[in-house]
Structure formats: C-alpha cells, structure tokens
Amino acid sequence: MPLSPSKNRKHLHQRLYDFQGYEREDDLWDIEGRITDIKSYPFPNQYRGQIEAGEALHDMHIRLTVDLDFIVQDIEACIDESPYAICPTIAPNFKKIIGLKVGPGWRAAIRRAVGGTEGCTHLVEMLGAMATVTFQTLYPAMIRRQEQRAKEKPVSSNEASGSKKRPGIIDTCHAYSSEGEIVRSEWPDFFTGQALSSAKRGE
Secondary structure (H helix, E strand, C coil): CCCCCCCCCCCCEEEEEEEEEEECCCCCEEEEEEEEEEECCCEEECCCEEECCCCEEEEEEEEEEECCCCEEEEEEEEEEECCCCCHHHHHHHHHHHCCCECCCCHHHHHHHHHCHHHCCHHHHHHHHHHHHHHHHHHHHHHHHHHHHHHHHCCCCHHHHCCCCCCCCCCCCCCCCCCCCHHHHHHCHHHCCCCCCCHHHHCC
C-alpha cells in the first residue's frame, strides 16, 4: 500500500542508496554501497562554482570485503563528488575498519574508528546500513556451512537430549518477536507467546 496523498508540494532533494552483494572466487564477499544527494534546483558552491539541478552534490562509494565470519578483510572508499575539495582526502582513513566484525556493536565500532573528524558523515552512515546487506548476502553460505558442520560434527549430549541454540535473529525486529507467529512457526522451541488456536489461524 503506498503512502497517503500529500498536500501540494515542491520537490527539493533526493538521496539514493544502492547496495549490492557479491560472492567472490576466493571465499570472500564484497558488499558495495553508493550514496548520491541531488537537488532539484541549481545553487552556488565555493569549491565547484555552481551545482546544477540534477547534478550530484554527494556521490560516494564503499566496497566492504568480508569473510564468512563477518570479519572485514578490506575496505575501499571513494568520494567522486562532494561540496568541498578536502572531502576525498579522508577516504583512505577508512582502512581503519579492517579487522572489525559486522554484527552487534558494528555502528559503535565504526564511530570509534572513523567517527567525527576521522571520517565522513555520509560514508559512516552508509557503512552502518551495510550490516544488514552483509547478512542478506552471506546468509546462503552461512546455511551451507551450518549444514556441513552438522554432518561432520559428532552429536553432543546436549543435542542428543534435544537442547538447541536460540537463533540470534529472534527479537531483532517486530516480525521476529519471540511472542510472534513467525517464531512460533519457524522456531517453536523458542516461542514465548500464546499459541493461536487453529480457528484463529484459519487452519
């Protein structure tokens, strides 16, 4: 369902994000991001003279290379368009991200490494959003590794008694609430809500 109709208005600004995920031949993964900011009107800029309508004020790219444990193996940042001549000079500083793990605490770790004057607001913001893109990209490989390990690993006493590990995705959003129907259906051992009757479920 689209948004409701708005009042009469004038379009002024457009910010676009584009994220892509790739599996490489060397058992690593590339997560690439791009951000652009575009105005619908021309305006003066001390560094570039005048930025025309439709011309990018910001045009920036990141390539994040990770392994299957979500550890950053490499990063490349590029600032093609910016409002100041000094902006592109900070891009190499993002190498400080190498060695960090994409997961809980990711945004805080980024801010410690390249926050404030050590980085670029827009690149840092984009890096934060790339965490979920990384998960989505690596998910099939994670499942394959889990299945392979399950085949190779001897059954432990906990597994033999039916003890299971709680999936980390539970309670990370509304849909994956431990009290919700998705968890009830997918991971019933960790469901904490009240089960719906068959009649309410429409069965």
